[in-house]
Amino acid sequence: MEKLPYERPYIKRLTPGAMNKFGSHSGAQPFKHIDGVQVTNLIAAYGSPLFVLSETQIRRNYRSAYRAFSTRYPKVQFAWSYKTNYLNAVCQIFHSEGSWAEVVSGFEYRKALGNGVAGNKIIFNGPSKSKEDLMLAIENDSLIHIDHLEELNLLITLSENLTDKPRVAIRVNMDTGIFPAWDRFGFNYENGEAWNALTKVVASGKLRLTGLHCHIGTYIQSTSAFGIAATKLADLALRCKTVLDQTIEYLDLGGGFPSMNTLKGAYLPGTDTLPSIDDFAEEICNKLINSDFAPNELPLLILESGRALIDDAGYLLGTVLANKRLADGKRATVVDFGVNILFTSFWYDHQISPAQDFSPHTENMAIYGPLCMNIDVIRENINLPLLNPGDHLVVHKVGAYNMTQWMQFITFRPAVVLIDERQNIHLIKAAETLDYIEENENVPGHLKAK
Amino acid sequence: MKIKKNIATSENGFVFNPATGDSFSGNAMASVILLAMKNGVNTAEIKADILKKYDVSVAQLDRDWEDWIIQLKEANLLELELNHGN
Numbered sequence: 089m090e091k092l093p094y095e096r097p098y099i100k101r102l103t104p105g106a107m108n109k110f111g112s113h114s115g116a117q118p119f120k121h122i123d124g125v126q127v128t129n130l131i132a133a134y135g136s137p138l139f140v141l142s143e144t145q146i147r148r149n150y151r152s153a154y155r156a157f158s159t160r161y162p163k164v165q166f167a168w169s170y171k172t173n174y175l176n177a178v179c180q181i182f183h184s185e186g187s188w189a190e191v192v193s194g195f196e197y198r199k200a201l202g203n204g205v206a207g208n209k210i211i212f213n214g215p216s217k218s219k220e221d222l223m224l225a226i227e228n229d230s231l232i233h234i235d236h237l238e239e240l241n242l243l244i245t246l247s248e249n250l251t252d253k254p255r256v257a258i259r260v261n262m263d264t265g266i267f268p269a270w271d272r273f274g275f276n277y278e279n280g281e282a283w284n285a286l287t288k289v290v291a292s293g294k295l296r297l298t299g300l301h302c303h304i305g306t307y308i309q310s311t312s313a314f315g316i317a318a319t320k321l322a323d324l325a326l327r328c329k330t331v332l333d334q335t336i337e338y339l340d341l342g343g344g345f346p347s348m349n350t351l352k353g354a355y356l357p358g359t360d361t362l363p364s365i366d367d368f369a370e371e372i373c374n375k376l377i378n379s380d381f382a383p384n385e386l387p388l389l390i391l392e393s394g395r396a397l398i399d400d401a402g403y404l405l406g407t408v409l410a411n412k413r414l415a416d417g418k419r420a421t422v423v424d425f426g427v428n429i430l431f432t433s434f435w436y437d438h439q440i441s442p443a444q445d446f447s448p449h450t451e452n453m454a455i456y457g458p459l460c461m462n463i464d465v466i467r468e469n470i471n472l473p474l475l476n477p478g479d480h481l482v483v484h485k486v487g488a489y490n491m492t493q494w495m496q497f498i499t500f501r502p503a504v505v506l507i508d509e510r511q512n513i514h515l516i517k518a519a520e521t522l523d524y525i526e527e528n529e530n531v532p533g534h535l536k537a538k
Numbered sequence: 539m540k541i542k543k544n545i546a547t548s549e550n551g552f553v554f555n556p557a558t559g560d561s562f563s564g565n566a567m568a569s570v571i572l573l574a575m576k577n578g579v580n581t582a583e584i585k586a587d588i589l590k591k592y593d594v595s596v597a598q599l600d601r602d603w604e605d606w607i608i609q610l611k612e613a614n615l616l617e618l619e620l621n622h623g624n
Contacts (some may be wrong), residue, residue: 094594096602097571098565099553099609413605417612449565474565476598 095447098474098503109141119441121483121506122403123452127443127480130505134481135519136407139504141487143181145401147509156366159372163388167211169343170196172394172488173402177506177516179203180378182397190392196223203230204526211340211392213259215239215273215299222246226254233257233301233340234261235274240288247294249404257299257340258285264313264321273303277320285378290332297334300324303342303392307435308349311363311371317341318372325387338388341372349436349485365396402487404430405443408479409458416527419453421475426464427459430503431493432486433466440466443480446473459498491517496525539607540576540617549573555615562613571606597610 120127123142128136150166157164165192166439167181174196179189180203183385188219201212215235217225222243225232234240234256236372247254248420260282275282289297304317318341345368350358353532376389408426427433440455450471457464466483475481494501500520505513546554551564553572564572566614567588574584585599594602 091593093586094592094598095565095567096598097565097568097606099551099613100564101572101613102561102563232555411605411614413608417608447565 095449096474096476098449098451100449100451101518105367117441117447118443120224120443122513123483125507125513127405127482130406130513131405131480134503134505134515136405137430137502138405139486139491139502140405141178141398141504141506141516142173142401142403143506143508146178146181146398146487147185149397149401150182150187152367153365153391153393153492154185155392156369157373157389160369161389162386163339163378165338165388165390167340167390167392168197168208168397169392169394171396171492175491175504175516176203177514178398178491179477181461183435188390192216194218194224197225197230207503208255211301211390212512213303219246226250229255231255231257231298233259233299234285234289235259237285237288240285244292244294246495247292250360252292253296255298255512256289256295257297257301257338258282258289259303260321260324261300262302262304264316264320266305266308266310266313268305270303270305274301277324282324286324286334288326289333290334297328297332297336298346299338299340299387299390300328300336301340301342303439304344306344307346308344309362311367314341314344314368314536315371315375318375319379322376322381326380334387336387339376339392340390340392340401343392343394343396345393345396347485347488349399349432349438352435353438354437365393398487399485400487402485402490404483404486404490406481406483407519408475408477408481410477414454419451420452420456420471422456422458423466423481424458425466426461426498426504427458427466428457428459428464428495428499429490430457430466430486430488431495432488437467437470439484440470440472441482441484442473442475443482449474461498496520500525539573539581539616540578541547541610542617545572545576545615547572547576553613553615555613556616560613562615568606 106345122140123284154166167188171190183205188209189205190211191200198211207230207312210230212225212230232254258278261271261274262277263269275285300321301319302321304313305523321339328334328336337439346362346364347366348358377421404425406423408421409424412420451471452469452471454468455466455470457466491504502516502521503515507513544556551569553562571584588599
């Protein structure tokens with residue numbers, strides 16, 4: 089006789105309380121496939137934990153965001169924010185869609201060159217550019233976005249004997265009505281610092297002022313902040329034209345658009361509260377088109393969106409290791425992925441789904457990672473069905489920042505696979521090994537194991 | 539390990555403690571076990587019956603049984619087993 093399916097016994101106290109005006113919670117759903125590929129097969133082939141990226145979703149995000157801007161403004165260019173996810177396969181998807189590269193270090197700059205991006209399509213941002221980095225960027229005719237006066241002075245010095253002037257922009261920070269104002273990067277608009285820097289660039293006679301750049305923050309939940317930024321950059325560009333006789337060829341509004349993840353402490357899920365990319369495009373493009381630029385002199389609009397284009401294309405698959413009952417009676421589940429590889433669990437209440445069928449009973453639990461560290465908490469509270477050791481879980485919307493900010497700490501970093509548009513699976517980064525981690529270590533002779 | 543005598547249980551997993559007014563809902567396995575406990579079946583017999591009928595290993599069942607008893611204690615549904623010291 090075939091045995092009945094087993095589920096561990098569980099009782100839940102019924103607590104009558106106030107009605108919930110948002111309706112009953114629909115509960116988790118099993119999430120068994122990613123782009124038609126079975127989760128269990130992915131784990132069987134590549135191990136657990138495992139990052140999975142969907143090429144289909146990345147391209148869909150890019151095209152939808154580009155359409156949002158290009159249908160509202162005549163000249164639009166996207167530049168892929170390398171720091172968000174600089175796995176070469178990911179960068180190549182964005183470049184194949186038409187994205188330039190936006191980099192913030194010599195390391196990222198060289199990665200972009202390695203990915204075959206033409207030098208004049210690399211935007212070089214950030215507060216730390218060495219003399220060698222700048223020389224390389226000058227030789228490649230890249231767009232250098234100046235962050236501080238030291239960098240400006242160094243650039244002027246490096247350009248002394250050059251025949252072709254390096255193309256530069258300055259990064260402008262400003263009050264856009266949101267907190268915190270990112271005033272640590274670039275030159276301030278309100279106190280005149282940005283204007284002084286612009287006059288200095290022009291007065292040097294050594295640099296070609298090409299654009300203006302700002303990046304007002306991250307995970308910005310208000311469209312009006314971008315409207316203010318667009319207005320202020322347009323104002324600065326028009327003053328450059330009238331006062332300095334310099335035509336600003338592009339305005340780079342940076343990134344900072346949110347993904348649909350739910351921030352910790354948020355009352356409602358991100359999907360219910362955040363503006364869409366179309367809302368941001370509407371605000372930015374409206375402000376630029378209604379500014380005082382002549383219609384045939386509208387500058388190119390550059391956007392450096394990262395998170396919004398890739399977060400929901402990334403999944404983290406993992407496995408339940410153990411169940412515990414905490415001292416206060418609350419359930420805790422230990423899983424094989426921790427904050428070392430899921431950095432964003434410090435910011436978000438990530439959605440987590442079981443990858444197999446389950447009964448309708450759910451239990452409130454904490455999800456802990458495998459690290460022997462008290463801070464390794466993936467979710468402090470989440471309602472999930474009764475999980476057993478060996479069950480698989482899928483964490484959603486993890487494509488941004490996790491594969492660049494992950495730490496090699498206590499254990500190895502896992503593999504990353506890409507599911508292409510034909511449902512083929514490609515290993516785009518292998519899991520770490522002990523040999524790889526120790527490759528550049530050196531033990532002095534007298535300390536070597538005998 | 540005995541469940542309190544006055545606890546009311548239903549076949550679909552509803553549990554009511556008239557002494558405290560607390561009510562609980564349990565899953566199918568909880569209903570089966572509660573019913574057996576209420577009928578005075580001892581732990582070894584309940585476990586043997588589950589192992590016979592359900593797809594679960596001895597180790598897993600033992601592990602879950604410990605958690606089950608904690609849940610019952612937490613819910614105040616178990617008879618107090620006092621040690622009188624005699």
